[in-house]
Amino acid sequence: MMHSILPRQALRLLHTVSPPSSSSSSLSITAVTAAATTTRRAISSSQLSIDPLTSDQLNSLHSKLPPKETLKFGKTFAPHMLQIYYNKEKGGWQSPTIVPFQDLKLSPASAALHYGLECFEGMKAYKSINDESDLRLFRPELNMKRLKDSMARLAMPGFDFDPQELIHCIGKLVRLDQDWIPSGKGYSLYLRPTVIATHPYLGLSPPDELLLYVITSPVGPYYASGFNPVRLTTDNPYVRAWPGGAGASKVGGNYASTIMPGALANARGYSQILWIFGEDEHVTEVGAMNVFFLLEKENGNRELVTPPLTRGDILPGVTRQSILELTKTWGEFDVVERSITMPEIQDVGSRGRLIEAFGAGTAAVVTPISAIQYKGQDIEIDAPGDLTKRLFSDLMDIQYGEVEGPKGWSVRI
Numbered sequence: 001m002m003h004s005i006l007p008r009q010a011l012r013l014l015h016t017v018s019p020p021s022s023s024s025s026s027l028s029i030t031a032v033t034a035a036a037t038t039t040r041r042a043i044s045s046s047q048l049s050i051d052p053l054t055s056d057q058l059n060s061l062h063s064k065l066p067p068k069e070t071l072k073f074g075k076t077f078a079p080h081m082l083q084i085y086y087n088k089e090k091g092g093w094q095s096p097t098i099v100p101f102q103d104l105k106l107s108p109a110s111a112a113l114h115y116g117l118e119c120f121e122g123m124k125a126y127k128s129i130n131d132e133s134d135l136r137l138f139r140p141e142l143n144m145k146r147l148k149d150s151m152a153r154l155a156m157p158g159f160d161f162d163p164q165e166l167i168h169c170i171g172k173l174v175r176l177d178q179d180w181i182p183s184g185k186g187y188s189l190y191l192r193p194t195v196i197a198t199h200p201y202l203g204l205s206p207p208d209e210l211l212l213y214v215i216t217s218p219v220g221p222y223y224a225s226g227f228n229p230v231r232l233t234t235d236n237p238y239v240r241a242w243p244g245g246a247g248a249s250k251v252g253g254n255y256a257s258t259i260m261p262g263a264l265a266n267a268r269g270y271s272q273i274l275w276i277f278g279e280d281e282h283v284t285e286v287g288a289m290n291v292f293f294l295l296e297k298e299n300g301n302r303e304l305v306t307p308p309l310t311r312g313d314i315l316p317g318v319t320r321q322s323i324l325e326l327t328k329t330w331g332e333f334d335v336v337e338r339s340i341t342m343p344e345i346q347d348v349g350s351r352g353r354l355i356e357a358f359g360a361g362t363a364a365v366v367t368p369i370s371a372i373q374y375k376g377q378d379i380e381i382d383a384p385g386d387l388t389k390r391l392f393s394d395l396m397d398i399q400y401g402e403v404e405g406p407k408g409w410s411v412r413i
């Protein structure tokens with residue numbers, strides 16, 4: 001059961017509830033309430049203006065684009081970016097602009113730099129395999145909903161924007177830089193929508209100024225030659241997320257504290273951490289991916305398990321949700337969102353009932369797991385398994401327009 005209210009509901013409450021009249025009313029409630037009582041400007045794609053590079057500049061940049069086979073994740077950027085400022089004094093969201101990719105100019109007092117008031121998204125634009133001019137996004141409304149929820153969790157104003165308006169602006173950006181979308185299965189333009197609090201104020205309060213921007217990066221297949229199964233470890237004292245924390249939001253602060261434990265795991269020969277939580281050792285996520293286990297039950301039936309969103313310590317992945325929905329339509333095994341603990345994994349592993357395990361996320365789609373270190377012992381798992389391989393190809397077939405997926409999954413832009 002979820003007893004807590006969702007961040008968006010909480011922020012709406014802040015918006016609607018009048019602050020107590022006594023002087024004890026906190027500044028933050030006053031600020032948020034004030035922001036809500038004046039009519040605020042929404043994100044409007046009809047106000048989008050574009051300040052593009054010249055075709056000579058573009059040609060010159062394109063000639064320096066590395067061959068697609070050598071692209072490294074997140075290192076090469078397309079020539080333009082989308083920017084939308086939010087400014088409370090100016091009435092809310094300003095007109096969206098597409099400008100050349102450029103450094104930002106920020107006050108060193110910006111709240112994002114001090115208190116981590118930053119959230120982001122990760123999504124991809126694909127060129128259809130059969131028609132290079134047919135550009136697609138995968139379930140972008142889910143990314144927009146998650147971005148709004150992350151903003152609400154960080155008390156950012158303006159989170160109530162219309163998702164379609166932002167998707168429309170992103171579509172224009174992708175079209176403008178379509179020559180930076182490498183073609184072929186596994187290739188895409190990775191999109192990084194980001195919101196930072198630019199409010200120059202060292203007080204701890206909801207920010208009045210934001211910058212929402214989108215940069216894009218051509219990427220190749222995560223696994224250049226076949227799958228690369230990962231070995232995981234649970235043996236560390238660190239915790240990624242906890243009930244009541246921000247683990248269900250894609251906020252930058254969640255990742256900063258995972259880099260050192262991740263590097264220690266690497267040094268011990270494990271490529272990622274399997275994050276567990278609490279006395280019961282609940283499995284939560286792997287690295288920055290959701291995690292799935294295919295188990296054989298006592299009665300011989302198979303069960304696909306992923307941890308539930310109810311505790312608030314799991315990031316609601318688009319890939320996760322898509323895998324749950326897809327496998328349910330197959331009707332070949334039980335598909336269950338439930339808590340799963342390390343003692344259970346160890347038990348099914350030791351009895352040969354742990355059939356497959358994999359991570360799920362936009363970057364790699366699915367990542368086979370071949371071992372999990374727990375209390376000094378490695379639980380070995382066959383990898384890649386048949387389900388992992390099937391999900392990989394079925395999801396990609398939809399993303400690249402080769403197979404018509406469920407309505408709204410592969411969206412033309």
Ligand SMILES: *Cc1c(COP(=O)(O)O)cnc(C)c1O
Binds near residue numbers: 361362
């Ligand atoms: C982004 C992310 C995921 C995967 O989400 P997708 O929408 O499938 O890309 C899973 N876990 C964490 C912690 C993440 O940051």
